[in-house]
Amino acid sequence: MARKEINAIFNDNELNKMNYNYIELFDTATKINKTINDLVLESGESNMEVVQARAGEPTLDARLNKTDQEIQVIDGKVDENYDRLSSSLAEKATRTELNNIGVNQISKDKGKFDQTYMSEEFLQQMAGNTPINSIPAYDSIDEGKVTFKPVLSDETGKNLFNKRNVEFDKKLDDITKQPIVNADTYVTNYISIKPNTYYVLTLEQLAVSLFFYDGAKNYISKVDNAEAGEFTTPINARFIRFSAITETSLVTTQLEQNTIRTNQEPYTPMINGNLVSDYSINKEKINFPIVTGEVGKNLFDKSRVVYNKRCIKGGVAGFETSKDVFLSHPIKIDINSNYVINDSAITIQFYDINGDFISWLTGADAESFITPSTADHLYFSGLTSRIDTIQMEKNQTSTAYEPYKVIPSWYKEVEDSTKHKLNGLKWIVEGDSNSEYNGTAVNKYHDTIAQRTGIIVENHAQSGSGYLPYNPGDYTRQPMYERIPDYSVDADIITALGGGNNVSDLYNGVYPLGTLGDTDPNGSFYGALDNYFKLVIAKYPTKKIAALSQFKRGNHEAKEDLLQNMVRALKEVCGYHGIPVLDLYNGGNIHAHNADFVAQVMPDNVHINDIGHDLIADKIQTFLESL
DSSP, rough: OOOOOOOSSHHHHHHHHHHHHHHHHHHHHHHHHHHHHHHHHHHTTHHHHHHHHHHTTHHHHHHHHHHHHHHHHHHHHHHHHHHHHHHHHHHOOOOOHHHHHHHHOOGGGGOOOOGGGGGGHHHHHHHHHOOOOOOOOOBBBBBBGGOGGGGEEEOOOOOOOOOTTEEEEEEEETTTSEEEEEEEEEEEEEOOOOOTTTEEEOOOOEEEEEEEOTTOEEEEEEGGGGTEEEEEOOTTOOEEEEEEESSSSSSTTTEESSSOOOOOOOOOOOEEHHHHHHEEEEEEEBOOOOOOOOOOOOOGGGOOOOEEEESSSSOOOSSEEEEEEOOHHHHEEOOOOEEEOOOOSSSSEOOOTSSEEEEEEEEGGGGGEEETTTTEEEEEEEGGGGGGGEEEESSSSSOOOOOOOOOTTOOOOOOOOGGGGGTTEEEEEEEEETSSSSSSOOOOOHHHHHHOOEEEEEEOOTTTSSSSSSSTTTTTOOGGEEEEEEEOOOOOOOEOOOGGEEEEEEHHTSSSSOOOOOOOOOOOOOHHHHHHHHHHHHHHSSSEEEOOOOOOOOOOGGGGHHHHHHHHHHHHHHHTTOEEEOOOOHHHSOOTTTTHHHHHOOOSSSOOOOOHHHHHHHHHHHHHHHH
């Protein structure tokens, strides 16, 4: 047999070779010893056997020495290979260590998972028809990662400019007032602003056109270049857009409501906290501010639906694919409460707070229903063709459609009148055409205040009327004091806003201004004031009585001295009788000497429109609350 060569660190095959060599060596040594023994026993009489024992060596002793040397070489190789084997085994993981290997010890570059590693249930979760819990890292969700944009509030941080919401290679056209193609410029979206408010725009190059729009996004006016750096918004502006050179750094652009230019901050939207729970995103995971508010009457947000999905019918939980339908977002509901949906082609599924299915409704049963006692939210599906008119509300019967909206908690267009101190009080409104119900404005100051507070308005104002008769002997335009008998006896607050119709007669000398102490209602302005307020006090000795001065008018600039004297007379007479006065002439925010203001707010130079009534309503409401 030939000797086996050992060529590598031991594996099973190499170990077998080594064992084979040991066997061969042992057998050879055994044969040699036997041969020697035989020769000794036979005293060397067998020459052939002696020759065989020497194996080519000159003497038997030389043969034995050579064999010892070969054995020593093999022993050395065995020791060397034993050390190498022991070292290799020491580097290998033990069974205990293999059982404790973590994911972070696995090289991601040695292989990737594909769908063949996943269970069918897990694949279904990834497809989206069943819940899967995604846990983002803290502060990992910014505005760029939010695709459900209705979750964002209208409120932002200091910088109102959102660089992610611009149209590139566009500019605002001076004719259409809308974006048109233009290389190397960009146009912003509609940016919400406050009217009659100072703003500052920071750009590296003020090569810019800035357009103002009203609440319906109708064009109002514009400013260009340097004028756009600092500006006051028009009295009826609600939005702006601007176009600028794209080379200008979008990163450093800032639009802020301020009177001075401040350090640039990135655009920071606020998320509507009402919707965060719907998406199961912990608020700690969001790195921009959260604002909460109240959802309006319509609880259905059509911008958050899933198209071509619907609720499965027949009491089976889940959703299925179908054409020309939509699936609503999860809608939070109260238990054991009446809700209505203004559509008959609806299917509803109710779920508890853990997301477990409770029950379902469809058809007429889904139009008006009472929620289950364990329900937390619902989904409903309907026809895509009707999505623009569908309304879900907490009510027993459907009411007029309103679009879905969220009113932030920091702002409410209409205050909760049931809690207001003026709620239920009766307010006598006296005055002229600026208080009378006529076509000069849709909502007058008292209408706005009534909507906000719940105060009840009894309006006795009459066009052309004043404290004095229109002129001596002409009673076709009744003076205000003659209407006092018509005032309800149960009034709580009585106010008069008049005097504007007496200006011309005083200016032309038909009536004198008079002095404090005059009492004749037809003799002077002072006398008419004294007469009116004495009669009101006599009828309402314990009620709240107040005077509102006339405000500035566009056609009275030449009569400024007289008008100031009339306001002074009102304050003196009311002061004598202990009646508070609100000076709208000097502090009513009615800028009648400004042509742009007059054109937008007082187009006939006399009567203010809805914008003007909004301006004075805030002041008058605060005044009434202070009585």
